[in-house]
Amino acid sequence: MLGFLFRRLGDIIPTFFGVTLLVFFLIRLIPGDPILMLAGERGVDAERYAELQAQYGFDQPIIVQYFDYLVGVFQGDLGKSFVTKKPVIDEFLTLFPATVELALMGILFAVFIGVPLGVLAAINRGKWIDHLTMSISLTGYSMPIFWWALLLIMFFSTTLGWTPVSGRLSVMYFFEPVTGFMLIDSLLSGEKGAFSSAVSHLILPTIALGTIPMAVIARMTRSSMLEVLGEEYIRVARAKGLAPFRVIMVHALRNALIPVITVIGLQVGVLLGGAILTETIFSWPGIGKWIIEAMNRRDYPTIQGGILMIAFVVMTMNLIVDLLYGVVNPRIRHKR
Amino acid sequence: MALLEVKNLTVEFGSEDKPFRAVDSVSYSVDRGEVLGIVGESGSGKSVSSLAVMGLIDFPGRVTADALTFDGQDLLTMPAKRRRQITGKDIAMIFQDPMSALNPCFTVEAQIMEALKVHEGGNKKQRRERTLDLLNQVGIPDPKSRMTAYPHQLSGGMSQRIVIAMAIACNPRLLIADEPTTALDVTIQAQIIDLLLKLQEDSDMGLLLITHDLALVSEAANRIQVMYAGQLFESGPADSIFAAPRHPYTQALLEALPERSEGHDRLRTIPGVVPGQYDRPAGCLLAPRCRYANENCVKARPEVSDFNGRDVRCFYPLNDQGQPTGMATGETV
Amino acid sequence: MTENTTPSAAPASNVAQEVVEPVGAPPSPLRETWAYFKTNRGAFTGLIVIGFILFLALTAHWIAPFDPIAQDRTAFLKPPIWMEGADPRYILGTDAVGRDILSRLIHGAQLSVSIGVAVVILSMIAGIVLGMVAGYFRGWIEVAVMRLMDIMLSLPSLIMALAIVAILGPGLENAMLAIAIVQLPHYVRLTRASVVSELNKEYVIASQIAGAGHVRQMFVNILPNCMAPLIVQGTLGISSAILDAAALGFLGLGAQPPLPEWGTMLSEAREFVGSAWWVITFPGLCILVTVLAFNLMGDGLRDALDPKMKR
Numbered sequence: 009m010l011g012f013l014f015r016r017l018g019d020i021i022p023t024f025f026g027v028t029l030l031v032f033f034l035i036r037l038i039p040g041d042p043i044l045m046l047a048g049e050r051g052v053d054a055e056r057y058a059e060l061q062a063q064y065g066f067d068q069p070i071i072v073q074y075f076d077y078l079v080g081v082f083q084g085d086l087g088k089s090f091v092t093k094k095p096v097i098d099e100f101l102t103l104f105p106a107t108v109e110l111a112l113m114g115i116l117f118a119v120f121i122g123v124p125l126g127v128l129a130a131i132n133r134g135k136w137i138d139h140l141t142m143s144i145s146l147t148g149y150s151m152p153i154f155w156w157a158l159l160l161i162m163f164f165s166t167t168l169g170w171t172p173v174s175g176r177l178s179v180m181y182f183f184e185p186v187t188g189f190m191l192i193d194s195l196l197s198g199e200k201g202a203f204s205s206a207v208s209h210l211i212l213p214t215i216a217l218g219t220i221p222m223a224v225i226a227r228m229t230r231s232s233m234l235e236v237l238g239e240e241y242i243r244v245a246r247a248k249g250l251a252p253f254r255v256i257m258v259h260a261l262r263n264a265l266i267p268v269i270t271v272i273g274l275q276v277g278v279l280l281g282g283a284i285l286t287e288t289i290f291s292w293p294g295i296g297k298w299i300i301e302a303m304n305r306r307d308y309p310t311i312q313g314g315i316l317m318i319a320f321v322v323m324t325m326n327l328i329v330d331l332l333y334g335v336v337n338p339r340i341r342h343k344r
Numbered sequence: 345m346a347l348l349e350v351k352n353l354t355v356e357f358g359s360e361d362k363p364f365r366a367v368d369s370v371s372y373s374v375d376r377g378e379v380l381g382i383v384g385e386s387g388s389g390k391s392v393s394s395l396a397v398m399g400l401i402d403f404p405g406r407v408t409a410d411a412l413t414f415d416g417q418d419l420l421t422m423p424a425k426r427r428r429q430i431t432g433k434d435i436a437m438i439f440q441d442p443m444s445a446l447n448p449c450f451t452v453e454a455q456i457m458e459a460l461k462v463h464e465g466g467n468k469k470q471r472r473e474r475t476l477d478l479l480n481q482v483g484i485p486d487p488k489s490r491m492t493a494y495p496h497q498l499s500g501g502m503s504q505r506i507v508i509a510m511a512i513a514c515n516p517r518l519l520i521a522d523e524p525t526t527a528l529d530v531t532i533q534a535q536i537i538d539l540l541l542k543l544q545e546d547s548d549m550g551l552l553l554i555t556h557d558l559a560l561v562s563e564a565a566n567r568i569q570v571m572y573a574g575q576l577f578e579s580g581p582a583d584s585i586f587a588a589p590r591h592p593y594t595q596a597l598l599e600a601l602p603e604r605s606e607g608h609d610r611l612r613t614i615p616g617v618v619p620g621q622y623d624r625p626a627g628c629l630l631a632p633r634c635r636y637a638n639e640n641c642v643k644a645r646p647e648v649s650d651f652n653g654r655d656v657r658c659f660y661p662l663n664d665q666g667q668p669t670g671m672a673t674g675e676t677v
Numbered sequence: 678m679t680e681n682t683t684p685s686a687a688p689a690s691n692v693a694q695e696v697v698e699p700v701g702a703p704p705s706p707l708r709e710t711w712a713y714f715k716t717n718r719g720a721f722t723g724l725i726v727i728g729f730i731l732f733l734a735l736t737a738h739w740i741a742p743f744d745p746i747a748q749d750r751t752a753f754l755k756p757p758i759w760m761e762g763a764d765p766r767y768i769l770g771t772d773a774v775g776r777d778i779l780s781r782l783i784h785g786a787q788l789s790v791s792i793g794v795a796v797v798i799l800s801m802i803a804g805i806v807l808g809m810v811a812g813y814f815r816g817w818i819e820v821a822v823m824r825l826m827d828i829m830l831s832l833p834s835l836i837m838a839l840a841i842v843a844i845l846g847p848g849l850e851n852a853m854l855a856i857a858i859v860q861l862p863h864y865v866r867l868t869r870a871s872v873v874s875e876l877n878k879e880y881v882i883a884s885q886i887a888g889a890g891h892v893r894q895m896f897v898n899i900l901p902n903c904m905a906p907l908i909v910q911g912t913l914g915i916s917s918a919i920l921d922a923a924a925l926g927f928l929g930l931g932a933q934p935p936l937p938e939w940g941t942m943l944s945e946a947r948e949f950v951g952s953a954w955w956v957i958t959f960p961g962l963c964i965l966v967t968v969l970a971f972n973l974m975g976d977g978l979r980d981a982l983d984p985k986m987k988r
Contacts, residue, residue, distance in 0.1 A: 026828040037844045150969040152920055154927050155943060155961030158950060166951045173950075240444035247398055247439075248459050248510070249432030262449045281835035285924060289947075299836070300928065303843050315840060319831050326831075338449060338494045 016330055020323055027319045028081060032074050035312045086313030091305055096313035100295060104317075105188025106176060107294030110213055110286070111279045117218035118225050119272065123265070125222075126229025130237060130264075131256060141226060148223025153282050157216035157289045164212060171212050174291035178205040217286045221275040228271045233264040266337050273329025277322050346373035347518055347550045348397065348435075351411035355389070355396050357404060364621045366392040366405075368574040371648075374518060374550040379541070381565030381582065382554045383597070387618040389574035390554045394520045398437050399427050414518070433463040436511035440523040442503035446495035453491040456510050463514045478509040483539060501532035505539070512543060518550040519543075525560070537564060558597055562586055570594050573619050573629045580654040590654050590661045592634050592668065628659070636660060636668045710981045720977020726970035734787040741780035742768075746935040749775035754953050770955045773945065778955065781937035782963050788938045789967060792853055792922045793915035800857040801911055804864025809895045811865065812872030823869065826862040834859045838921060842930045849922075849938070852931035856921045860914055867910055871903030905982040912975035916968040923964050939964050 061067045068076070080086065086096040122145075129141040165173045172178065176190045183197040191210070194202035236242065237260055245259045246252075284296035291297070295314060302310035351371045356363040367389040374380045384390045396407045399419065412419045414435060419427065439445050446455060456478060457471045466474075472491075479487035482505040495503060504524065511519060521540060525533035541564055544551045555561055561568055562582060569579040570593060578591040589595040598604060599612045616633035619625060627644050631637040641659060651661040660668035714720055733740065755764040755771040757778075763770065769778040811822040829837065841855035875881060876899070884898050923940025925931030932938035934945060939960040946956035 022824065023827050023831055026824060027831055030828055031840075034840055034844060146969065146972060147965070150916065150920075150965055150972050152923050152927075152940065152943075152961060152964045152968075154924065154940075155957070155964065158943070158947065158957050159961070162950050162954055162957065240439060240441055241447040243400060244439060244445045244507070244510075245447070246400055247432060247437045248462070249428045249430070250458070250462060251428060254462075259447050263447070277833040281833035284835060284839070285927070288928070299839075303839060303930075311840070311843065315832065315836060318833065318836060322833065323831050338496070 012334055013331065016327055020327060024320070024323060025078075027323075028078060028316060029074070031312055031315050031319070032077055035308050036070070081316065086316065087309035089302075089310045090307045091302075091310070096309050097317075099298065099310070100313060100317050102188070103293060103295045103298050105185075106190070106292060107280075107283050107287070107296060109189045109191065110210070110217060110292060110294060111276070111283060113210055113214040114218035114279055114282075115221065115272065115275065117214050118221035118275065121218075122222040122225030123229050123268070125226040126268075127233055127256070127261065127264075129226070129230040130233035133234060138230075142230065145223040145226040145230075148219045148226075151219065153216060153220060154285045154289055156219060157212070157286055160212045160216055161289070170208075172205075172209050176206065176209050176292060177202070178209075181205060213286050213290045213292055216289075217279060217282050220282065221272075221278060224275060224278075225268060225271060228268050229264065232267050233260060236260045236264040239263070266333065269333055269336060270329060273325055273332075276325040280318055280322065346375050347415060348374040348552070349411055349413045350393070350397065351409060353393055353396060353407070353409040353412060355392050355401060356406045356408075358621070363406075365574050367396065369648075370571065370574070370576045372569050372576070372579065374552055376517065376550055377544075377548040378567070379544060379551045379553060379565045381561035381568045382552065382571060383556065383558060383561055383568060384571035385556055385618050387573065387620065388571040390571050391522050392574075393571075394437065394522055394552060394554060397520065398431060398435065429463070432459055432516075433514040434516055435518045435520065436514070436516040437520040437522065438504075438507050438511045438524050441527045442500055442507050443495075443527070445507050446498075446503060448495050451492050451494055452498075452506055456506070456513055459510055459513045474513070475509075478513055479506075481512070481543070482506070482509045483535075484509075500528050501535065504528060504532075504536055508536075508539065508543070512547075512549075515547060516549060518552065520552040520554070522554045523556070524553075526555070526557075533560075540564075558601055559603075570597070573624070575629060575657060576648060576655070577630070577657050578654065584654070588662075588664050589666075590651055590656045591658050592636050592662065593630050595662060595666060596635070636671070638671065714977050714981040717977040717980060719973045720980070723970040723973030723977065726966065727974060730786050730967055730970065731790060733783050734790040737783045737787040741777075741783040742766075743777035743780040745776065745781045745784040745937040747776065749777075751775070754949070754956070756953070757955050769959055770953075772942070772956050773949070773953075776935075776937075778959055781942060782939070782959060785937045785939045785942065785960065785963060786967070788849075788932065788936065789919050789922070789964070792849075792856075792938075793918045793971070796853050796857045796860065796918040796922075797911050797914045799853075800860040800914065801864050801907065803857075804861050805868050805900070805907070807861070808865040808868025809872055809900065812869035812876070813891070813895050813899070815873075819869070822865065826865050829859075829862045834917075835921065835924060838925060839928070839930065842925060847930040847933060849932040849936060852922055852925045853918075855925070856918050859921070860918065863910060863914070864907065867906055868903060871906065872899055875899050875902055909975055909979040909982065912971055912978055916971035916975070919964065919968055919971070 058067075066073070077087075084097055086100070088095050089099060092099065125141045125145065129138045132138050161173055164171045177194065181194070181197070181199055181202045183193065183199065183202070186193050186196055190206040191203070194206040237256075242255060242260055245255045250259075280296070283294060284300060286292065287294045287296035288300055295318070299311065299314040299318075301307075302314060350373065352369045353367055353371070354365060354369055355367040356365055358364040370389070370393055372380065372382070382390045382393075392401070395401050396409075397412065397414075397419070401407050407420070409420060414430065417430075419430075422430075446452070450458075453472065453475050456475045457468075460466065460471045460474060475491065476487055479490060484490055484502065484505055490498075490502075490506075495506075498506065508524075519540075524540065525536050528536060537560060540551065540553075543549070553561060553564055565582045567580065568582045568585050570577045570585075570591065572593055578585065578589065578594050580590075585594060586598065589598055593614075596612075596614045600614060602611060605611045614633055619629060619632075625631050625642070627640075627642040628634070628637070628646055631641040634641065644659075646657050646659045648655050648657045650656075654661075658668075660670045663669050714724075749771065752764050752767060752771045752775045754773055755767050756762055757770040758765055758768045760770075767777045767779070769782070771777055772781070807822055811819040832840075838852070838855040838859045841858055842851050845851035845854065872895075881894065881898060884894060889898065922931055922938065923943070926938045926940030926942075927944045929944055932941045934941055942960040943957065946953070946960070949956050
C-alpha cells in the first residue's frame, strides 16, 4: 500500500509543479499593468511606481519571479489581494469551509439519490422504471446548472415561499464561526431556530449543485450494476439459496460500487466548477464567488492563489479516491 | 420414489408465438446415491435444464413441466421462500468456471460461512470450525491459511475445491455439477472428479453430472442421458449405452472418441453443427447430420419410445450390430 | 414404434446437408451502424430534434418574426401569448428592453449550434494531431504531451475556461477558444490511447515494411480505426461546449449583450426571477433540449458503434 502511495505521489508532484507554472504564466498573460491595478484610481507617480515594483518584485526577471512565487507557495504564502490587501491564503481558508459544506452536501445528495436510482434501474432493466430513472439522469446532466438553480428559486422561494433566496443563514442570527460549517456552528451557538435556518438555506443550493453528479452517478451505478449482475458469482450466490435482497445489496453492490467510487472522486472537479455558478446565484460566501469577483476586479494574486488552491484540492481528492479504490478492491491491494 | 423427478420439462425463451425451446419435453430422474450423467454438445440444453431445476431461469424464460419434484415436493408451485430454503441446502449446484464463481470482494471463509449462516445458523465459531472441516474434506492443503484468502489468490483447481466445499456445506441430498472440470487443467480434472465421486459415495448424495465429455461420464455415471438441441435422444444404464448405443447420435459420439479411432487414418467426426435458434429442422433435429437419415426423418419428428428397455427418440433405433432397425432396405445411404 | 408418414417420391437425404441458406453480402459498416442507430428510439428522437434545431439555425434570418436586437419600447416584459396582458405579436413574450423572445431564441439556436460545432472541430483537429504525434512517436514527446494534458485536466474545466477568458478578455470568440482549449485533453487522450493500441497491430507493421512514411501511417492507416470513439466524444463535446458557452455567457464573460446567446439571455434575466418567469424559463429550456438531443445522439452513436453490443 505504501509503495502505491509513493508511486501516486510521484505522479502528482510534478503535475502540481506544472500547475503552478501554468497558473503563474497564465496570470502574467492577463493584459493590464498590475501595478496600476494595485495603485487603484488615484494613480501613481514614477517614484511610487518604482517603489511598488521593487516591493512586489516586478522588476526581477520573470524566472526569478516564478521561483520567488514557488518558494512562497511552499511556505503557504500566496501573496496578498490587490483589493483587500489581506493574505490570499487567509481569505481562502476563511471562505473555503462554506464551499466545502456545500460541496459535501451536494455529493451526499448525489450519492444517496444517484446510487439507489442506478440500482433500481439495473434490477428492473428494460421496464418502465429503468426508462424513467435513466431519463431523469439524462435530463440531469443535460441541464445548465445556473438555469436549474434559477428555476428552483423561482418555484420554491418566490412562488411557494418555502426556502430562502440567498445566503447561508437568516440575517436574524449572528454568531462567531467556530468550524466554518454553518450546520455545526448553528447547533453549537444554541440559538433557537438557527439550525433550521441553516438547513433551509442549504437545501436549494445543494439540489442545484448536486444534480449533475447525481445524474452521472446514477448512470454509472446502473451500468456497473448490470455488468456485475451478469457475473457468474451472482448466479452462484443465488444457487446458494440467498434471498434476492441479499444477493443484490451484499454481493452485487459491493462489486458494482467499485468503479462508482472513481466517478464520485472525479465529480469533485465538476462540483468545484459548479460551485462557482451556484455560489454566484445564491450569494453563497464561498471560494467560487470569491474567484469570480477577483476575476472581475483583476485581483491577480487572488485569482492565482485561488486557482492554485483549487487545483491542489482536486489533486488531493483524486489521490484519496485512488487510495480508497485500492482499499475497496482487493485485487488492486494485493497486486501492488 | 426418486429424489429428483423431472417429467416433460420445457424451457422457452423469446416471443410467445415463436418461442425458442432451449429444453424440449425432457424427462429424467435421479435417486439417492445414484450418478446420472447428462451428455451433449453445447447448445443441447443440458445446462439450461439443470438451471430450471434450481429455479435460476429468469424472466423472459418460461419453465413448464408435467412434474418437477424434489423428494415428492413440487418445485414449480412451491412458494419462493420455501424454494430458497431448499436451494443451496438440499439441492446444490456447482458451475463450470471456478475462477469467476467466487465473489472477488469476499474471503473464502466468508463465502462458505454465508451458506452455513443462511441455512443452518449457529454461531461464528461453529461455522468457522465447520468451514475448516469442509476445506479438509475437499482436500485443500493447509486450510487455515487459505481461509482468509481472496479468490484471485487461488488457482483454478483450488477454486473449484472451494466451490465444491461451499456446495456441500449444508449436506445436500442432490448435487448438480455443470461441467465441473471443463475449465480446469487435464491433470486437475481427474482429481476433481475423484473428489466429487468420493463425496457422493460418502454421503449417499444423488449426483447429476453434466458434461460434454463422454469419457468422463463413462467412468463416473450409473446412468446416462444423451441430449441434443434441447431434446432427450437416449437414456439408459451407462454400461449398456457404451456397449450398444441405440441412437445414431450416441453411436456417432462414441465413434468420435479418439480411443475408438484406432486403426483408422482419420478421427471420425459428426459433420455439421447443432441447430441454433433460427435453423431448427422441421423433422428430426439430427436429420441434417445423421448418416442414416431418410426422407421420413426430414419430414417428421420422432417421439421418445421404449426400445428393448432403453428410451430412444428415433424412428429407426440401432440394433446390437449398430444398424438402424425398421428401415426399408435400400433406403439407407 | 414411431409414427409413420407416407413416403414421398423424393430421394433419400444425405449426410451433412446444408441446414442454413447462405446469406447475401454483409451490409457495409455505415449501413450497419445506421441500422443499429435507428432502432434506438431515444437516439433517433435526438437526431430529429437536432435536425429541427439545425433547420432553425440555418433559416433563422428568414424564420424569426422580429430582429433579435430590435427593442420595442412600448412592450417591456410582455408575457407569452397565452397569458393575460400579452401582446399577440410577441408569441413568447418580450424581455426587459422589449425584444421578442422567440426571435432571440431562434437566433440563439444559430449561435449555439455554430459554437458547438466550431469548438469541437477546432478542438478535435488539434487534439487528434497532438494525440497522434504523442502516441505514434512515443518517447519524450508522449511524456511531455500527456503530462501537459494531465495538468490541464487537474483544473476543473469551467475554472480553466474562466482563466483563459480572463486573459483574452470577455467575448464570444474568446469564450469559444477557451472552451476548445479546455476540451483538448479529452481528444488527445482518446486519440493517443487508440493509437497506442493500434500500433501493435499487424496491419501497421505490414505497412511499415511496405515503406509507408510517418504521416501516411498516422493519418491514412491508423486514424480511421480510431474514429469511432472520437465521433462519440465529439458529439458529446458539442453538448458540453454549448453548456460551457452558456455558463460563460451567464457570467458575463462569453457572448456579450445584445447577442442572443441563450446563456447571456439568462444573465440579463436574473433579476426577474420573481416577476417574469418567461424570460428565464425559455432560454434555459432551449439549452436543455439542445444538449439533451446531442447527448441522446452521442449515446446512440456509442451504442451503435460499440462492437461489443453487436449481436
